[in-house]
Amino acid sequence: MHHSARALGFILFLAPALSLAQEPAAVTPGTAPAPTASPATPAFYPVPELMSGFHQLYEQNFQQARETFADWQSRNPQEPFGEIAVGASYLFEEMYRQGVLTSDFFLSEKRFLHGIEGKPDAGRMTNFREALARARTLAKQRLKVSPKDPEALFALTLAAGMESDSDAILEKKQLDGLKRMKEANEYAKQLLAQRPDAADAHVAPGIANYIIGSLNPGYRFALWFGGIHGDKRLGMEQVAQTAENGRYLRPFAKIMLALAARREKQNALAQKLLHELTEEFPSNDTYAAEYAKAMGLPVPAVIAR
Numbered sequence: 001m002h003h004s005a006r007a008l009g010f011i012l013f014l015a016p017a018l019s020l021a022q023e024p025a026a027v028t029p030g031t032a033p034a035p036t037a038s039p040a041t042p043a044f045y046p047v048p049e050l051m052s053g054f055h056q057l058y059e060q061n062f063q064q065a066r067e068t069f070a071d072w073q074s075r076n077p078q079e080p081f082g083e084i085a086v087g088a089s090y091l092f093e094e095m096y097r098q099g100v101l102t103s104d105f106f107l108s109e110k111r112f113l114h115g116i117e118g119k120p121d122a123g124r125m126t127n128f129r130e131a132l133a134r135a136r137t138l139a140k141q142r143l144k145v146s147p148k149d150p151e152a153l154f155a156l157t158l159a160a161g162m163e164s165d166s167d168a169i170l171e172k173k174q175l176d177g178l179k180r181m182k183e184a185n186e187y188a189k190q191l192l193a194q195r196p197d198a199a200d201a202h203v204a205p206g207i208a209n210y211i212i213g214s215l216n217p218g219y220r221f222a223l224w225f226g227g228i229h230g231d232k233r234l235g236m237e238q239v240a241q242t243a244e245n246g247r248y249l250r251p252f253a254k255i256m257l258a259l260a261a262r263r264e265k266q267n268a269l270a271q272k273l274l275h276e277l278t279e280e281f282p283s284n285d286t287y288a289a290e291y292a293k294a295m296g297l298p299v300p301a302v303i304a305r
Contacts (some may be wrong), residue, residue: 042081043154044195046247047072053085058251059283062093080138080155084162084300085248091162092252094120094128094170101286103293106259113212120170128166153191154198160184183281199245203253206238210260233278236260243273251277255287262294270294 042050053068067088073082095101098116105111136159139152146152164180167173188201215233239260242253255272262269274291281287292299 008166011096017242018250041151042076042079043151044198044247050081050085050248053089054248054251055281057089057092058281060096060285061283062089065089078138078142078153080142081136083131083135084136084158087128087135087159087162090124090128090131091166094124094166096286097121098170100169101255101259103259103262103290106263113211115169115172120166125171127164129163135159148190148194150191150195150198153187154195157184157187157191157201160187197245199242200247200249202238203242203249203256204248206235206240206242206253207256209238210235214263232260232264236264251280255290258294261298267294 006214048067049072053065053072056062056065066086067086069082070088073079073086076082092154098118099105100116111117135155138154139149142149143153145205153239160180160183164184167176167180184204188205191198191201203287210232213235239257242249243257244250246253254277258270258273258277261267261273271291271294274287274294277284277287278291289299
């Protein structure tokens with residue numbers, strides 16, 4: 001496919017997220033949101049076992065993380081979030097394998113706008129989609145009981161958002177990515193209307209807003225007629241909401257914000273975030289390498305802590 005056509009496809013994939021991304025933020029950056037008066041659920045309460053599993057995931061211990069998530073899910077079979085976590089472990093593993101969460105990817109316009117080179121691992125993608133299918137089944141069962149169940153809406157938002165990432169970045173199926181992003185956008189609107197403390201839900205529209213704002217003026221002008229106005233600064237602020245107040249996706253938002261800061265030559269911010277990530281996840285070689293690059297040190301480098 002010609003590069004301009006692929007770029008347009010990627011724009012179409014991201015465009016629906018901007019209707020959410022451009023609405024007034026539910027919380028202001030740097031301010032911890034006040035939780036609403038509803039029972040704690042795994043998606044909105046930092047369950048120690050799940051937090052441990054995500055820590056393992058960010059340390060790149062993907063199989064160990066999956067075992068932790070699967071064990072929790074086996075004891076909480078009615079909860080969709082366990083399957084969301086299992087799916088995230090497969091997606092993150094493939095994104096790390098493909099080098100998506102690196103400055104090499106973000107600083108390359110071709111890769112940043114058109115996705116990975118080559119194809120993702122077929123088995124890993126199958127496992128990823130099967131976990132999401134199980135999560136959706138559980139979430140929709142909850143919605144039959146309570147149409148505004150926030151746990152279900154959170155799971156469906158993340159399922160659609162992760163699948164849209166997989167479709168557009170890993171598998172380069174732009175129309176499928178568009179469909180899933182529309183779905184994620186609708187669920188996120190419903191979720192944030194009743195749970196403005198769902199800080200993890202801000203990262204996807206923030207990334208979309210940033211990427212639209214990063215396109216060349218010709219593409220942005222074309223999108224302007226469709227009412228889409230990307231804004232890099234606003235996008236970074238939205239990702240920062242998750243980086244500061246998120247639960248399970250806070251480290252993911254931090255690496256995304258740090259890489260965006262590298263693109264914008266905001267070196268102090270990138271260095272700060274990457275240093276925090278290396279401190280929190282010392283076994284993650286990607287974070288260590290990105291911190292070394294941001295500091296102008298050789299890679300691999302021994303980072304004094």
